[in-house]
Structure formats: C-alpha cells, structure tokens
Amino acid sequence: MCENLSLHVRDFLIHRFFDKTPQDYFEYLCKINALNTPVVCCFCLRCSSVGPLSKIYVEYLTFFFQREPMQYLANKLVVRYLLLLCTAFVLFFLTIFSLQGYVRSLESDINKTEVEFERRIEQINAVYSLAQRFQIKIHTIVYTGETAQLRQKKLEEIEALTDAIFTLHTTLSLAKCLEDIPQTTQFLDELPPLILEAEDLFKTLSEAVGERNALLKNPIAKLTDVAAQIHSINRDIYLKFDTLYEVVETLLEEAKKEKILLGLKNKETRARYLRLEIVIASLSFIVFIVLTVLILRQLIGLFKRLEHQLKIDPLTKLPNRFALFEESSQCAVPLFAITNVDGFRAINELYGTEAGNEVLLQLSYYLRNFAKDHQLKLYRTSGDEFVFYHCQNGFTLESFTATIVPLLEAIKEHPFIIECIGESLKLSMSCGISGHTKNPLGKADMAMHRAKADQLVYAVYDEEKDSSRILEENRYWIGQIQKGIKSNAFEPVFQPIVDVGGYPVKYEALMRLKTFTDEGLVEYVPPFYFLELSHKIKSYHVLSKMTILKSFEIAKNLGTDVSINLCYQDIINTALEEELLAAIKTMGIGPRITFEITETEEIKNYTTIKHFMEAFRPLGVKFAIDDFGSGFSNFSHIALLKPNFIKIDGSLIKNIDKDTSCEALVKAIIALARELNICVIAEFVHSQAVFEKSKSLGITLFQGYYFSPPCPKLSPKEVSLMPEQ
Numbered sequence: 001m002c003e004n005l006s007l008h009v010r011d012f013l014i015h016r017f018f019d020k021t022p023q024d025y026f027e028y029l030c031k032i033n034a035l036n037t038p039v040v041c042c043f044c045l046r047c048s049s050v051g052p053l054s055k056i057y058v059e060y061l062t063f064f065f066q067r068e069p070m071q072y073l074a075n076k077l078v079v080r081y082l083l084l085l086c087t088a089f090v091l092f093f094l095t096i097f098s099l100q101g102y103v104r105s106l107e108s109d110i111n112k113t114e115v116e117f118e119r120r121i122e123q124i125n126a127v128y129s130l131a132q133r134f135q136i137k138i139h140t141i142v143y144t145g146e147t148a149q150l151r152q153k154k155l156e157e158i159e160a161l162t163d164a165i166f167t168l169h170t171t172l173s174l175a176k177c178l179e180d181i182p183q184t185t186q187f188l189d190e191l192p193p194l195i196l197e198a199e200d201l202f203k204t205l206s207e208a209v210g211e212r213n214a215l216l217k218n219p220i221a222k223l224t225d226v227a228a229q230i231h232s233i234n235r236d237i238y239l240k241f242d243t244l245y246e247v248v249e250t251l252l253e254e255a256k257k258e259k260i261l262l263g264l265k266n267k268e269t270r271a272r273y274l275r276l277e278i279v280i281a282s283l284s285f286i287v288f289i290v291l292t293v294l295i296l297r298q299l300i301g302l303f304k305r306l307e308h309q310l311k312i313d314p315l316t317k318l319p320n321r322f323a324l325f326e327e328s329s330q331c332a333v334p335l336f337a338i339t340n341v342d343g344f345r346a347i348n349e350l351y352g353t354e355a356g357n358e359v360l361l362q363l364s365y366y367l368r369n370f371a372k373d374h375q376l377k378l379y380r381t382s383g384d385e386f387v388f389y390h391c392q393n394g395f396t397l398e399s400f401t402a403t404i405v406p407l408l409e410a411i412k413e414h415p416f417i418i419e420c421i422g423e424s425l426k427l428s429m430s431c432g433i434s435g436h437t438k439n440p441l442g443k444a445d446m447a448m449h450r451a452k453a454d455q456l457v458y459a460v461y462d463e464e465k466d467s468s469r470i471l472e473e474n475r476y477w478i479g480q481i482q483k484g485i486k487s488n489a490f491e492p493v494f495q496p497i498v499d500v501g502g503y504p505v506k507y508e509a510l511m512r513l514k515t516f517t518d519e520g521l522v523e524y525v526p527p528f529y530f531l532e533l534s535h536k537i538k539s540y541h542v543l544s545k546m547t548i549l550k551s552f553e554i555a556k557n558l559g560t561d562v563s564i565n566l567c568y569q570d571i572i573n574t575a576l577e578e579e580l581l582a583a584i585k586t587m588g589i590g591p592r593i594t595f596e597i598t599e600t601e602e603i604k605n606y607t608t609i610k611h612f613m614e615a616f617r618p619l620g621v622k623f624a625i626d627d628f629g630s631g632f633s634n635f636s637h638i639a640l641l642k643p644n645f646i647k648i649d650g651s652l653i654k655n656i657d658k659d660t661s662c663e664a665l666v667k668a669i670i671a672l673a674r675e676l677n678i679c680v681i682a683e684f685v686h687s688q689a690v691f692e693k694s695k696s697l698g699i700t701l702f703q704g705y706y707f708s709p710p711c712p713k714l715s716p717k718e719v720s721l722m723p724e725q
Contacts, residue, residue: 085295092288096281313380315357316364321381324389328441331391335400335435336444339367339408340452341384342428355421360384362416363427367407374403387441397435401460404431408457434461477530480513481539489514490543492551493524493710497563497681497703500695502722506561506594508703509551510710511543524712535569544570549583556587560714563594563624568603571612581615590619596626596647599637606637613641624681629669638676646673647703650684656697657689663697670698688723 311323319327328334341363348356364378367386371378379387390400408429415424432448434440443461451459484490492509499505511531512524534540548564555562570576584590595616597609613623624645625638629652638646648669652662673680682694685704694702707721715721 082299085292088288088291088295092284095284316361316380318364318368318378318380318386320379321387324379324381324387324441327377328389328391333391333435333437334440335390335395335397335433336440337388337400337404337431337433337458338381338441338444338448339386339388339429339431340448342430342452344384347425351418351421355418358418358420359416359425359427362418363411366411366414366416370407376403387444397433397460400435401433401458404433405458428457430456431458432461433458436461474533477533478537480515480525481530481534481537481543484513484515485539485542485546488546490546491524491712492547492554492564493712494554494562494714495703495710496708496715496721497701498707498721500700500702502707502720504715504717504721505701506563507714508563508565508596508710509547509554510565511547512710524710540569541573541576545576545579548580552583552587552589552593554714555589555592558714559592560717561592561594563596565596565598565626567598568600568609571597571609577612577615581619584616584619584621590616590621593620594622594624594645596624596645597641597643598626599628606640610641627683629665635672638672638678642676643678645679645681645701647681647683648699650704653682653690653694653704654684654686657687657693663693666694666697674698 311319311326313320328336341359344356344359347359360380360383364380364386367378367388370376371388375390377389379389381387388404408431412426412428415426417424430448430451432444432446432451434444434447436443447459447461451457491512491514493512494507494509496504497506497508511527513527513530515523515525517523531540531543534543544567551562551564554560584593595613603609617623622644623641624647625641625643626647627649628638628646629649646669648666652666656662656666670680672678679701680699681701681703682690682699683703685691685694685702685706687706690704691702691706706723708715
C-alpha cells in the first residue's frame with residue numbers, strides 16, 4: 001500500500017510541477033537534474049531503504065526550499081542587460097535634451113543682440129526728435145514779437161527751454177548709441193556752456209526789447225550789440241544742430257544697415273545650428289540603435305542558454321524531464337520505460353560521488369547508443385533514473401517491451417570501467433514500462449517501483465493492479481493528519497487493565513483522532529488509518545507528543561495510573577525526552593506513569609533504551625515490555641532492561657484456550673517473569689474462556705474487549721468490569 005501511495009503522490013507532484021511556468025520548473029530542474037552531489041544522492045537514493053514516498057517528499061521540499069546559484073546568476077545577468085538598455089535610453093535622451101538646450105542658449109544670445117540693436121535705433125530716434133524740438137524753440141524765441149505779454153511768455157519759455165536743454169544733455173550723455181561716434185563727446189562738452197550763454201543773452205535781449213520799442217526811432221548801440229551777439233550765438237547753435245543732425249542721421253543709417261547684416265548672419269547661424277543638431281541627433285540615434293541591438297542580442301543569447309540548461313541535463317547532456325514532458329505532450333499514445341540503477345546509493349557511499357558521476361556518464365553513453373540503434377529517445381529525469389520514450393506509430397507496447405528487456409539483461413554483463421577508482425563495475429537496473437493513455441509517465445513509475453518491490457527486472461503497468469482508490473484514501477488521511485495537528489484533535493482514549501475481580505487497576509492511553517461526522521457526532525478514529533502515514537510524512541512526533549502530554553494531564557487531574565505506549569522513534573527523540581522529564585517533574589506524576597515499549601525490528605540499540613529508562617526511573621516511572629512473545633521478542637533483552645511489567649502479545653493469548661503451543665509459550669514467559677519478579681499482563685482477553693485460562697496460569701492483570709473497549713472517559717475503579725456483573 002505504501003509503495004502505491006508513494007507512486008501516486010509522485011505522479012501527483014510531477015503533474016503539479018509540469019503545470020508551473022518554465023521559470024518555476026527551472027528551479028525544480030536545478031535540483032532534479034543536478035550533478036550527483038552528496039545531497040542529491042542522499043535524497044534520491046534513500047528511497048531504496050525507506051520507501052519511494054520519502055524520495056518524493058524530499059524532492060517536494062527541495063523544490064520549494066532550495067535555491068540554486070544558477071537561477072541567481074541568470075536573474076543577475078538579465079537585470080544587468082536590462083540596466084544597460086535603460087542606460088542607453090537615458091544617455092540618448094540626455095544627449096538630445098543637452099543639444100537642444102545648447103542650441104537654444106546660442107539662439108538666446110542672437111536674440112539678445114538683435115534686441116540691443118532695436119534699442120539703439122530707438123535711442124537714436126529719440127535724440128533726433130529732441131534736437132528738432134529744441135531747434136524749434138530757439139527759432140520761436142528769436143522771432144517772437146515785442147509786446148509785453150509776449151515778453152512775459154518768452155521768459156516762461158526760457159525757463160522751460162533751460163529744462164529741455166539739460167534733459168537733452170542728460171539723454172545724449174546716457175545714449176549708448178552715440179558712444180561709437182567720435183564727434184559725440186566734443187558736441188556734448190561744448191553744447192551746455194553754449195546753451196547757458198544763450199540763456200543769459202536771451203534774458204538781456206528780453207530786457208532790451210522794451211527799450212528798443214522806446215528808442216525805435218533813435219537806435220542805440222547797446223541794442224544793436226546785443227542783437228549782433230544773439231545772431232552770432234544763434235548761428236553757432238544752428239551749426240551745432242546741423243552737426244548733430246548729420247551725426248544722428250549717419251548713425252541711424254549705419255545701425256539700420258548693421259541690423260540687416262546681423263539678421264542675415266543670424267539666419268545663417270541658426271541654419272548651421274539646425275544642421276549640427278540634426279547631425280548629432282542622428283549619430284546619437286545610431287549609437288542608441290547599435291547599443292540596443294547588441295544588448296538585445298545578449299539577452300536573446302542568455303535566454304537561449306537558459307532554455308538549453310532548462311531542457312538539458314548538465315552531467316550527461318541528455319534531455320531532461322522537462323524536455324520529455326514537452327515532447328511527449330504532442331503524442332496521443334506515448335510509450336515510456338523508466339529505468340533505475342539498483343543499489344546506486346551503495347556506489348556513492350563506497351566509492352564517492354565522483355565515481356558515481358562517472359558511472360552515470362558511462363551508463364548514459366551505453367544507453368544513448370542503444371536508443372540510437374533502436375530509434376528511441378533517451379532522457380535523464382533524476383539522479384540515477386533514465387527514461388526511454390517512443391510515440392506509438394505502428395510500435396506496440398509488446399514490441400516496445402521486447403526491445404527494452406534485452407537491454408536490461410545486457411547491462412548486467414557489461415563492465416563499466418571507472419578510471420577514478422581503477423575498477424570495473426557491473427550494474428543492474430529495474431524498469432517500469434507503460435503505454436497507458438492517461439498519465440503514462442506516472443504509470444511507468446508505478447510499474448518500476450513495483451518491479452523493485454517484487455525484485456523483478458522489469459514490470460509492465462497493469463490496469464488491474466492500479467491502486468488509485470487506496471492512494472486517494474491515503475491522500476485523504478494525510479489531509480486529516482494535517483488538519484488534526486492544526487486543531488489539536490489527537491487525543492488519548494483509555495482501556496482499563498483489571499485485576500482478577502475485574503476492577504480497574506490502571507488504564508492504557510491509546511492514540512485516537514477526534515473527528516466529527518456530518519451529523520455532528522464525535523468519532524474517534526483508531527491509528528490504523530493514519531499512524532503509518534504520519535511516520536512517512538514526518539508528523540508522528542507531533543501526534544505522539546500531543547497524546548502523551550494530554551495523558552499526563554488526565555493522570556494528574558484524576559489521580560490515576562496511566563500506561564503510555566512509546567515507540568523507538570519516541571525514545572531516540574532527545575527533545576521529546578527532555579520535555580517529558582520536565583512535565584513529569586512539574587506535575588509530580590512519576591509513580592502514576594508506565595511507559596510501554598514494543599520490541600520491533602526498527603530498534604537498533606537496546607543500550608539507548610536502557611539509558612532512556614534510567615533517566616525516568618528516579619522519578620518513579622515504571623516500564624513495561626509490550627507485545628512480548630511476538631516475532632521480535634528476545635529473553636536476553638528482559639534481563640538487560642529489567643521492566644516492571646511484561647504484556648504478553650495478543651497472538652498468544654487470544655487462542656490460549658484452544659492452542660496448547662500458545663499455552664506452553666505463555667507458561668514459559670510467566671515462569672521467567674516470576675524468577676525476575678516481573679508482573680505479567682495478558683492482552684487481548686476477548687472471552688470468558690480466555691480469561692479463565694489466563695487466570696489459571698497465574699496471570700493477575702488482564703486487558704481486552706472482554707472487559708471494556710477503549711473509551712474517552714475512564715471507568716470507575718470501584719466498579720467491576722466483569723461482564724456477568
């Protein structure tokens with residue numbers, strides 16, 4: 001049943017893996033197709049001794065918790081190339097933006113120069129306009145009439161003229177447009193004194209005008225002199241203004257010409273900048289394209305290498321499980337033959353993994369040549385497991401089997417020379433063959449493990465031997481175990497151990513899984529359904545600890561003696577031993593506890609058991625040898641362990657009233673126990689005849705359904721459990 005369970009779980013996990021993405025399977029591939037390292041050998045080959053389920057369970061854990069360096073390196077390379085690609089993008093756009101910013105800064109300088117020229121022309125026009133206004137005022141003052149009102153008006157205009165003169169002087173002094181004209185400085189230096197002198201003369205002329213009117217008929221020399229001076233000054237002023245007009249007009253004409261030339265020059269400069277920008281942008285784009293192509297080629301090459309590693313076994317260079325699944329998925333009726341090296345673990349342990357790798361290499365060469373000669377395809381799917389595959393095209397399962405079987409016989413006679421150890425080895429292989437349409441690879445794996453279990457060279461999958469129902473049941477119970485652990489549902493039930501009067505002396509605690517039916521009723525499931533599976537999925541220690549500690553609590557709370565079963569795994573579990581010692585000391589229940597130890601084939605060292613017993617005896621804990629008289633009992637162990645009780649196995653007790661051989665064996669056990677001062681308990685007392693016979697032989701303690709089945713609650717000690725009572 002365990003073999004079939006392991007096959008089904010293996011098949012289930014295989015399909016779970018194949019449903020994953022290639023990246024997920026790549027992680028699994030790193031383990032399943034790794035070189036023959038010690039860790040992989042330990043995991044993959046341990047199945048030969050502890051069962052295929054352990055192999056699949058370990059592979060399952062390794063798939064989820066192991067991370068190989070190859071995946072890390074692959075991701076690192078991908079990230080590196082992507083960063084290079086992003087860097088190329090950033091450099092390209094930075095180059096374009098920087099180029100545009102530089103060109104815009106150059107154009108900004110050009111625009112500033114043009115604005116300066118526009119401002120210069122405006123200043124020149126302002127100077128020209130002010131000079132014209134000044135000249136007009138001068139003419140107006142000189143040629144105005146001589147009435148008193150006009151004279152008063154002239155005086156006011158003289159004041160305004162003075163302000164205009166100084167304003168003109170300030171404007172001309174600050175005009176940047178006149179700095180390039182040499183005559184400007186001389187003109188500005190001479191004009192203010194001349195204007196101030198003219199102002200005084202205008203005042204004198206205004207005073208003399210009145211006198212002129214009175215003395216019109218008799219002109220005097222004073223008026224004539226003043227008039228002559230004014231005329232002379234006016235003439236100089238007009239000459240200065242003529243010079244200014246010439247300078248300003250020349251400057252304005254030159255500025256306009258220079259602006260035209262500057263516009264042409266700037267237009268040519270902008271065109272040159274545009275051509276430069278286009279050239280640099282084109283070169284940047286070409287560099288960017290080249291970098292992008294190179295990076296993408298590296299990425300494509302990387303993914304091709306990863307895909308190759310994903311589908312190729314690194315040691316033998318054969319296609320692996322993923323490649324097998326990919327190719328076989330295209331075939332409607334594929335044929336599979338899974339081969340596995342017998343005892344390959346011993347080769348690794350005896351000669352080392354290097355020799356194991358060389359064995360796998362030489363075996364792969366041999367199998368590869370065979371596959372090539374017979375038009376088959378060969379794959380390495382795990383450590384020492386190889387798969388032959390063929391798609392049914394006129395090739396029947398019988399002919400496929402007839403092709404594979406001679407290979408298995410030939411391998412036994414073929415020596416594989418291992419250079420690293422200087423020896424030749426002969427191998428044998430087990431093979432499972434399947435041509436089933438539904439899950440053929442899983443079915444072939446089932447057949448291969450059946451061949452190993454039955455010590456056959458090969459086995460062909462047989463529909464009638466399919467244990468799918470049992471596998472489904474075991475999957476269900478594995479789920480129930482996990483659910484029970486989470487909900488703390490493993491509890492002890494108690495079967496009384498009675499004296500000759502049927503009164504309970506103490507109670508044996510038995511593990512049960514507490515569940516609820518659809519109707520809400522409580523149901524206690526016996527360990528027959530889940531105990532063996534709990535060992536296989538490494539959960540037994542949790543169940544055992546949960547049950548033992550709950551039994552301790554009941555012994556303490558009810559003040560009764562309790563016997564508790566311990567297996568060899570419990571005894572060698574040092575963490576559990578320390579926890580039990582601490583609990584017994586804390587609760588003070590040592591004298592009420594009896595540990596029952598069953599002799600089985602898994603016990604490797606009785607000294608370990610003796611040390612365990614010696615650790616608990618100072619606390620008052622008693623010990624019993626359970627199922628004594630079964631196939632693994634040994635009288636010498638009784639002398640070594642010195643138990644307080646011997647529980648005679650039910651196989652001897654249940655027929656003691658009919659079988660004289662069983663009676664003789666029981667008598668011998670009772671005699672030995674009396675000599676060693678050990679109390680004897682008869683198990684499996686199921687009838688009055690068995691009880692009476694056991695009592696007549698001198699047994700004083702009894703246990704069995706004749707008195708009571710295991711119950712969640714303890715039977716009262718003051719009430720006899722004899723059926724007639």
